[in-house]
C-alpha cells in the first residue's frame with residue numbers, strides 16, 4: 001500500500017480531479033510522504049545522479065563563474081552567496097573550495113546561504129558542508145534571504161517546481177488533471193479548467209486533439225522574485241536544468257525511480273517527478289525585470305569556463321585510472337549525447353558587463 005496514493009485518491013473522491021500541479025506538489029513535498037521530504041534521491045544509491053555528484057569539477061567551475069561575476073559587480077562587501085535547492089550540498093561544498101581562492105577576502109566580507117524546502121535535506125547539506133556549515137545560514141524560502149547584493153546558483157531546481165498541463169480536446173484546451181478510473185486507479189482526465197489561448201505558443205491553435213501544453217506559473221513567479229530583487233539590490237544568478245531553449249507543445253512529465261523511468265502516476269512520493277524547463281519562458285521573466293538573460297547549453301558553458309583545462313590539471317599527477325574517471329566525467333557533463341546538450345544554462349547579472357563565458 002502506498003499511503004500517499006491513498007491520500008491523493010481520497011482528495012480526488014472528495015473534490016474531483018486534481019491538477020498536475022497539485023499532484024506534483026503532493027508527490028514531491030507532502031510533509032509525511034513526499035519524495036523530497038522522505039527520500040534520499042541523489043547519487044548512485046538513490047534514484048538519479050546530478051551534475052555536482054558526477055564530479056567536483058562542476059562545482060569548481062561554478063565557483064570560477066561566481067568569482068568572475070563578483071569581480072564584474074565590483075567585489076561589493078555585505079553580499080550574499082546563495083544556492084537554492086542544494087540537494088546533498090555538494091555544489092556549494094565544491095564552490096567554497098574555489099571562490100575564496102580566487103577572491104581571498106570573500107568569506108570574511110560576505111555571507112553564505114542555502115535555500116532548501118525540505119528539512120530532511122537541510123540536515124544532509126549541513127553534514128556535507130561540515131565545518132563550513134557553522135558560518136552559513138539555511139532558509140526555507142527565497143523570500144527569507146537577508147538584503148544585499150546576491151549571487152545565486154541552482155542546479156535542477158526549476159524542474160522540481162510544479163507545472164500545470166493543458167490538453168487539446170474536442171471542446172478546446174482544458175486543464176489536464178488526475179482522476180480515478182472504475183478500478184479506483186489514478187488516471188489522466190481532461191478537467192473543467194481552460195487556458196487563455198493567447199498564452200499558448202504560436203501555432204498551437206491548429207494543434208491536434210491530445211496535444212499537451214505545459215505552463216509553469218510557479219516557476220515564473222520564483223524567477224520573477226529572484227530577477228526583481230537582483231535588478232534592485234544588484235547581483236547575478238545562474239541556473240542549470242534540463243529543458244528547451246524555445247517554448248513548444250509536449251508532455252514532459254516524467255518519473256524516475258532507481259535510475260529508471262517510471263509511470264508518473266504509479267508511485268507518488270516514491271519516484272522523482274519533473275518536467276522539462278521552458279528556458280524561453282524564464283528568460284522572458286528576466287527581461288521583464290529589466291535584465292538581460294544569457295542562455296546556452298551546459299556543454300558550451302562548462303567548456304567555456306575551462307572544463308578541459310581543469311580536468312587536465314587534476315589529471316596531471318593522477319593515476320591512469322583516475323585520469324580515465326576524469327575524462328568520463330567530462331564526457332558526462334559536457335558530451336553532446338550526455339548532459340551537454342540536454343541541460344541548459346540561464347545566467348544574468350545586474351552588472352553592465354556580460355557574465356562569463358558569454359562575452
Ligand code: SAH
Nearest residue numbers: 036050085086087115116117118155156160
Ligand atoms: N541541486 C541539487 C539537487 C537537485 S533536486 C543537485 O544538483 O544535486 C531539487 C532540490 O530542490 C531538492 O533539494 C529540493 O528539496 C529542492 N527544492 C525544490 N523546490 C524548492 C523550492 N521552492 N525552494 C527551495 N528548494 C527547493
